[in-house]
Amino acid sequence: MKIATFNINGVKARLPRLKEWLAETRPSVACLQEIKSQDENFPASEFEELGYQLIWHGQKSFNGVAILADGEKPIEVQQGLPGDPEDEQARYLEADVMGIRIVCIYLPNGNPVPGPKFDYKLAWMERLRSRMRKIWQSEVPCAVVGDFNVIPQDDDVWAPKAMENDALMQPESRAAYSRLLADGWCDALRTHNPRGGVWTYWDYQAGAWQRDHGFRIDHILLTPELADRLQAVGVDREHRGREKASDHAPVWANLRN
DNA sequence: ATGACTGCCTCTGGCAGA
Numbered sequence: 439m440k441i442a443t444f445n446i447n448g449v450k451a452r453l454p455r456l457k458e459w460l461a462e463t464r465p466s467v468a469c470l471q472e473i474k475s476q477d478e479n480f481p482a483s484e485f486e487e488l489g490y491q492l493i494w495h496g497q498k499s500f501n502g503v504a505i506l507a508d509g510e511k512p513i514e515v516q517q518g519l520p521g522d523p524e525d526e527q528a529r530y531l532e533a534d535v536m537g538i539r540i541v542c543i544y545l546p547n548g549n550p551v552p553g554p555k556f557d558y559k560l561a562w563m564e565r566l567r568s569r570m571r572k573i574w575q576s577e578v579p580c581a582v583v584g585d586f587n588v589i590p591q592d593d594d595v596w597a598p599k600a601m602e603n604d605a606l607m608q609p610e611s612r613a614a615y616s617r618l619l620a621d622g623w624c625d626a627l628r629t630h631n632p633r634g635g636v637w638t639y640w641d642y643q644a645g646a647w648q649r650d651h652g653f654r655i656d657h658i659l660l661t662p663e664l665a666d667r668l669q670a671v672g673v674d675r676e677h678r679g680r681e682k683a684s685d686h687a688p689v690w691a692n693l694r695n
Numbered sequence: 696a697t698g699a700c701t702g703c704c705t706c707t708g709g710c711a712g713a
Contacts, residue, residue, distance in 0.1 A: 447702070547712060
């Protein structure tokens, strides 16, 4: 089975590109971030026409996540990240699909640093870790995928200097991400590209795509059982270069059945 | 270079993104 994650930067603006990507690459499970849609406006039927069933968690203007599954309805386990009753941002969706627990996240960006948004990011990462430890303890095979908004290492960015003041690569952000891996989760893309140099995001500005000025912030984390089944992992880079593309490219992992 | 581009909802300019 193929598990994919794609920050689409607006479901309405991206609909033709998104349907094209689904038809061309046919992931078994597709996790979307930044749908930027209220629940009642989400164009579910567009995906059902392609043979996908889905659940989503949206809000007005920003954020929003969705889980699509090929020919099977995801069974929702959790909507919204537990741990803060005041947090109403639509960034977390967890479901059981095809015998696997799928967690779709859109982790807060955290800029500017320092400030309340950065504090929210770090607190969110600790809440995520708590949730992931709980899932780990339940011993269900699990993939946590999405836009983590963390550049894990210097070789995950075209120029570390250019991003050094950004929330995406602050030592605190990296340390929080490292703690997830230290808990035992496998960073699928890193495992197959140990020397780094693989990007999943290119800014719209300053010709970043044309100059290949990118970095890696979209991740697929696997429990050991799924890591053992990992066959191939990749980035659909070519989709970033199309007309009206998202600023992120899709990331996918193939698991042996 | 407090720059750049894109999407959203709309106080069609200001905010957010990364």
